[in-house]
Every structure is written in structure tokens, then in C-alpha cells.
Amino acid sequence: MVDARNREDDAVRTASALSRYCMHLLAFAPNLLPGHSSESESMLDRTLDEASQLLKKAKTLESRYEELMRNNSTQHDSDADGDHEASIVKQGARLARRLIVDIPETKLRWKVLSDFWAEMMLYVSPSDDVRAHLEALARGGEFITHIWALLTHAGVLKRGPAGPKDVV
Known part of the structure; x- marks a missing residue:
């Protein structure tokens, strides 16, 4: 019988692996993704530059997380709908905060992320x-x-x- 801890571990592994794989595709095989590969490459370059600037003082994973949440906490979610120019990094930080706030149960949050990345693979294929x-x-x-x-x-x-x- 599979216990709840193993299911959570499976969801963490699945979400993490598929997320990293999509990043691999963006960086090394953008021609296998929808749209023109130059669009994917440009988006990746802009996002890496933005993240580098935003997180240049953060040296640890924890300090990066804190910086993203601090930077994101100045904007209200109602502003997000009208903020079409927000960077992908800031949009990602908003999404992370919403996931943490709206889904406080860690196991369920990882299940949502695992399902999302599995569906994303089907969408981009x-x-x-x-x-x-x-x-x-x-x-x-x-x-x-x-x-x-x-x-x-x-x-x-x-x-x-x-x-x-x-x-x-």
C-alpha cells in the first residue's frame, strides 16, 4: 500500500523533474517547443536578465525566496490583472505567493504543481x-x-x- 508521504514525494519529484525539463527545452531545444525558437530564446534571455538583476544580492536559496516574496508583496493581486507588462519573474513570484496562500497544505500544493506540469507537457508537445x-x-x-x-x-x-x- 502506498502511503501519503510516498505520494507527496512522487508529486514533488514529478513537478520538479517536469519543470526542470521544460527549462532544459527552453535552453537547449527551443525548436521542439511551440512558436518560433527565437521567441523562446528571447523570452528566456530577458527572464534570466531580470532574475539576475532582481536577485543579484541574494546568495542563498532562502535569501532568493525572501527577495522574491518581498519584491512581490508590494503589489496587490488586483493590480496583477491590469499589469500586462510585469516581468515573468514577478508573475512567477505572484503565482508562488498565491499557491502558498491559497493552498496551505503542502501535499496538495505539490499535487497541483505535478498535475500542472504534466498538463503543460501535453500542451507543448x-x-x-x-x-x-x-x-x-x-x-x-x-x-x-x-x-x-x-x-x-x-x-x-x-x-x-x-x-x-x-x-x-
């Missing part, structure tokens, strides 16, 4: 760039390429809500 995925498969394949192949085989060719026009 359908691709029009067949060549990039075929080239990746020839080298053994990226995880996302195997998901792409399975989804393509199942007729899931587009992202978004499932409907008759999305399935061949």
Missing part, C-alpha cells in the same frame, strides 16, 4: 515542426518528441480544447 522532432528521434529522441509521436499517432495535432476539428 503538439508541433508543426515535424523535421525537428524527426531529427531528435534519429538521435534517440527527447522526452517531448516521444510524447509528440504518441499524440500525433493518436490524431492530436493541435493545442487547445479538444474538438472534432482537432482530431484527424
